[in-house]
Amino acid sequence: MPDNRGVADDVLSISNLVKTYRRAGKEVRAVDGVALAVAPGEFVAVQGPSGCGKTTLLLVAGGLLRPDGGRVAVGGDDPYALSAEGRARFRAARIGFVFQQFHLVPYLSVLDNVLVPSLAEARPGAAARARGLVERFGLGPRADHRPGELSTGERQRVALARALLNEPRLILADEPTGNLDRASAAVVLDHLAEFAKADGAVLLVTHDPWAAQRATRQVRMETGRLVS
Amino acid sequence: MTLWRLIAKEIAYRRLNFALSVVAVLVAVGCLVAELVLLRAHDLRAEGIAESKEARTRGMVGKLEEDYIKITLGLGYNVLVLSKDQDLGRFYAQGVAETTMPEAYVKRLAESRVITVQHLMPTLQERIEWPEKGKLPILLMGTRGEVPIAHRDAKKPLLQPVAKGTLVVGSLVGERLGLKKGDAATLRGQSFTVAEVRPPRGNEDDVTVWADLGEAQALLGRPGEINAILALSCFCAEATLDGMRKEIGTALDQKVQVLELAREAATRRAARARASALAEEVVQSEEAGRAEQRTERQGFAEWIVPLVIVGCTVWVGLMAFSNARDRRGEIGVLRALGVRGGQVLAVFLGRALLVGLAGAALGYALGLGVAAAWDARQGGGVGLAALVAPWVLAGTLVLAPLFSAIASFVPALVAAGQDPAEILQDQ
Numbered sequence: 159m160p161d162n163r164g165v166a167d168d169v170l171s172i173s174n175l176v177k178t179y180r181r182a183g184k185e186v187r188a189v190d191g192v193a194l195a196v197a198p199g200e201f202v203a204v205q206g207p208s209g210c211g212k213t214t215l216l217l218v219a220g221g222l223l224r225p226d227g228g229r230v231a232v233g234g235d236d237p238y239a240l241s242a243e244g245r246a247r248f249r250a251a252r253i254g255f256v257f258q259q260f261h262l263v264p265y266l267s268v269l270d271n272v273l274v275p276s277l278a279e280a281r282p283g284a285a286a287r288a289r290g291l292v293e294r295f296g297l298g299p300r301a302d303h304r305p306g307e308l309s310t311g312e313r314q315r316v317a318l319a320r321a322l323l324n325e326p327r328l329i330l331a332d333e334p335t336g337n338l339d340r341a342s343a344a345v346v347l348d349h350l351a352e353f354a355k356a357d358g359a360v361l362l363v364t365h366d367p368w369a370a371q372r373a374t375r376q377v378r379m380e381t382g383r384l385v386s
Numbered sequence: 387m388t389l390w391r392l393i394a395k396e397i398a399y400r401r402l403n404f405a406l407s408v409v410a411v412l413v414a415v416g417c418l419v420a421e422l423v424l425l426r427a428h429d430l431r432a433e434g435i436a437e438s439k440e441a442r443t444r445g446m447v448g449k450l451e452e453d454y455i456k457i458t459l460g461l462g463y464n465v466l467v468l469s470k471d472q473d474l475g476r477f478y479a480q481g482v483a484e485t486t487m488p489e490a491y492v493k494r495l496a497e498s499r500v501i502t503v504q505h506l507m508p509t510l511q512e513r514i515e516w517p518e519k520g521k522l523p524i525l526l527m528g529t530r531g532e533v534p535i536a537h538r539d540a541k542k543p544l545l546q547p548v549a550k551g552t553l554v555v556g557s558l559v560g561e562r563l564g565l566k567k568g569d570a571a572t573l574r575g576q577s578f579t580v581a582e583v584r585p586p587r588g589n590e591d592d593v594t595v596w597a598d599l600g601e602a603q604a605l606l607g608r609p610g611e612i613n614a615i616l617a618l619s620c621f622c623a624e625a626t627l628d629g630m631r632k633e634i635g636t637a638l639d640q641k642v643q644v645l646e647l648a649r650e651a652a653t654r655r656a657a658r659a660r661a662s663a664l665a666e667e668v669v670q671s672e673e674a675g676r677a678e679q680r681t682e683r684q685g686f687a688e689w690i691v692p693l694v695i696v697g698c699t700v701w702v703g704l705m706a707f708s709n710a711r712d713r714r715g716e717i718g719v720l721r722a723l724g725v726r727g728g729q730v731l732a733v734f735l736g737r738a739l740l741v742g743l744a745g746a747a748l749g750y751a752l753g754l755g756v757a758a759a760w761d762a763r764q765g766g767g768v769g770l771a772a773l774v775a776p777w778v779l780a781g782t783l784v785l786a787p788l789f790s791a792i793a794s795f796v797p798a799l800v801a802a803g804q805d806p807a808e809i810l811q812d813q
Contacts, residue, residue: 213811222722223807243726250724257810261719265399266392273387278724284387320723 169233169327169359170196170219176227177214188214189225190382196361198327201354203373204363204384211382212363213332219361220253220330221245232328250278254321256346258333260313262305262320268292269301272319279324291319295349311342318349329353331362335369347372389729393736400709404741407705411745411790412752414698415782419753420760421687423773427761428683430768432676440669447665464647465627467495467615467634472643481590482511482525486611489599491638495615496533498637503630506533507616510602516595518572519563524556525594526573528602528612547598552581554596560584573597574605615642699793706738706794710801717801718809727802734798735791742787750782 177189188211196202206212217223219230221237229236237248249255262271272291276284292301295315305313314334321329331350335343347369354360354374362373370376378386397404468477469487477483492508510528515521531547548554553573555565560583565571569580578597586592603609617634631644710717717730758770 217807217810220722222810243728246721246724246726248724249722255719255722257719259715261715261722261810263392263716263719265395270387270391270395274720274725275723276387277389277392277720277729278726 167234168195168197168231169200170194170361171231171234172215172219172228174228175215175218175225175230177211177218177223177225187382189218191228192379192382192384193228194361194377194384196328196359198357198359199354199374201351201360201372201374202362203370203376204361204379205367205370205376206363206365206379208365210379212365212379215379216330216332216361216363220255221249246278250275250324252326252328254324254326254329256314256317256321256329256331256334256350258336260305260310260317260337262313262316264305267302267304268297268308268316271305271316272323274320275323281324284323287325288319288323291322295319309342310337311339311345314338314342314346315349318346322353327358329358329360331360333364333366334362335364335366340368343369389733389736393733393740396713396733397737397740400712403705403709403712404737407702407741407790408745408748410698410701410705411742411786412749414695414789415746415749415786416753416756417694418691419750419778419782420757421691421753422775422778423754423757424760425680425684425687426775427757427768427773428676428680430772431761431764432680434768436669436673436676439672443665443668447661450661450664465617465630465634466645466647467491467617467638467642468645469613470641470643472613474643474645480513482513483613486510486608486613487642489603489610489612491642492533492612492615495617495634495637496535500535500633500637503535503617503634505617506535507531508533508599508612509614509616510599510606510608510612511614512606514606516563516573518574522559522562523593524559525590526602526606527594527596528599528606529596530599548596549581550598550601551578552598553578554582554584555580556584556592556594557586558592559595576601576605695789699789702738702741702790703793703797706734706797707800709737710734710797713801714804714809717804718806721804721806722810731798731802734794734801738790738794738798739787741794742790743783745790746782746786749786750779 172192172194175189175192176187179186179188190211192215194202194204194215204212204215214223218225219232221230221232224238230238232248232252235248237245240248263274266274269288269292272288273284276288289301292298295318297312297315297319300308300312305316308316314337318334329350334346334350338346350360350362351372351374360373362369363379364370377384468474468483469485472483472485489508492506495503496506508530512526513523514526515523529548553571555563560566560580563571565580565583567580567582571578571580573595584591597605599612600609603611627646634644635642720730721727754770754773758773761768761773
C-alpha cells in the first residue's frame, strides 16, 4: 500500500522502489513498488515473514544496494546519484546501521569498535563522543574488552553505540533483536525509541511482532510489497 | 581511530598469519642477504689474499732479478777494441770503424797475459757496393776466425774462419742475388765460391758477406790491417770494465780504445723484464682463478635466489588471500559504515608493508649472521664488521616491503572491491 505522507523534510523517503534479483536464470522481485517515508521523530517498523524483502528494502534504503527502479532520498538527497566513494561518505555521515549479527570487528575493543565510523568520517571530538556513548549504553567497565568477551546483549549495545557515533539522522536496524533475549531486546528497542524521540528517524525491519509493537508506526511487507 | 591502529590491532589478533607472512619475507631476504654477504666476504678475502700473494711474488721477483743480475754479471762482458784514432761519433753513426790498426795487435794481445779475455776475433769491415752484382750494398767482413790465446787452454772456437777462395753470404744478399751454396761469384774481379748462405737473423748479418781476412784486406786494399778486434766473454767477475780497459790498453801501448758491447746490458734488461712478466702472469692467473670461482658462486646465486624470492612472493600472496578471506565479514561492515574501497586497500597494503619491513629487518640480521658464521668456518673470515653493507640493508628495507605489497596487491584489490550488500546478505 503506497504511503503518500512523504514531505520534503522527511529523513527517509522511498518512492516506487523496485529491486529484482536474477539468479540461475530466474528473476525474483524482492521489492516491488514500495513507497515509504520516515519523518523526524518517527520509529517505523517493517514487519513481515522471512524472505519477504525486508532486508533488501533496508539495504536499498541505506545506499548499499542500487535499486532497479524508483527513488531513495535520505535527508532529501539521493545517494544513488553519487559515485561509490561518494555514497560511502554519504552513509558514514548520515546513516547508522544496526545488524542482527552485530558485525563488530573481533580484534578491536568496545571503545575502538564504537570509533570505527570515524575511519570513514573523521569528526572532531569523536573519541570523547565514543567514550560518552560507551558510558551511556552501560558498557563503561567493558570498554577495553573485545566482542568475544561480551554477552550478545552487550554486543548489540556496542553496535548501537557505533551507529550513533557520527550523529546520523537515520538509523536502519535489521532484526537487531533477533539474537537477543527479551530483556536485552527491550534495552535495544528503548534506545532506538529514545533516538527517534530526539528528532531522529528509525527504520526497523523485523519478523518479530513484539519488537514491531515498540515502534511508533508499523507497516507490513509481503512478497516485496507493503500491504498495510 | 586510524588505519594504522586498525592494522596494528589486526596483526596482534591474527599473529599466526602475520608471522607466517614475515617468515616468507625473512627467508627470501635472508637468502639474498646471505648470498650478497658471502660474495662480499669472498671479494674481501680474495683482495687480502691477492695483496699478500702479490707482495710475496714481488719479493720473489726482486730476488729473481738479483739472481739474473748476478748470473749475467758472471757471464762477463763482450768488448770491441778499436784504433785509438777512430772517431766514436762516426763509428756509432755508421756502425763500422773507418780507422784501421795493425793486424799484429791481435797477436800481441793473444800473447800478452791479459787474463780477462776468453776469445779474440780480428775483423776488417767496410761498407761497399758489389760491382759485379748491380752495385748491391753489402758489408764486407774479413775474418780469420778466432785467434788462440797463448796462456789459456784451447777452447772450442766461437767463430769458424772463412776458407780462402770462398764467401759466406747473409740471407738477404743470397736471396737478392739468387746465390746458393757452391755457386761461383766474382767480387771486385776476384772469383769465389759461395760456401754458405746464412739463414735470416733479422740484423746486419743478413747484408754481410764474410771472406778470409787476408783476401778481404786484398780486396779493400788494406793489407795487414784490421779495424776491430772483438773480445768475447771477457771474464770480469773479479775485474771491472775499467780494469779490463787498462789491461788491454797496456798490452797495446795505449793505441786502442775499448768499448763495451751493449748485448749484456740488454740481456740483463730482458731478464728483468721476463722476471716481471712472469710475476705479472702469476698474479693475473691467481686473480683469474678467484674471478672464476666468484663467477661460479654468483651464477648459482643468480639461479637460486630469484627462485626463492618468487616462491616467497607467492607465499606472501597466498597468506594475503587467506587474510582477506578471513576478514570478509569485517570488510563488509566497514564498507557499510562508509569506509571507502581505497581505505580498505590501504589497510591491506599497509599490513603488507609491515610484513615486508619486519621480514627485511629480521632477514637481514639472519642472512648476515649465517653468512658471517659460514665465512668464519671457511677460515680467515673477514669479520662481521667488514661484512655489514648499509646499502644492502637499505635496499632490503625498501625492496622487501615493495615486493610484499606487490604480492598482496591482488588480494587487497579483491577485498576492497567486495560488495558490502552481498556480504551482509550472505551473513
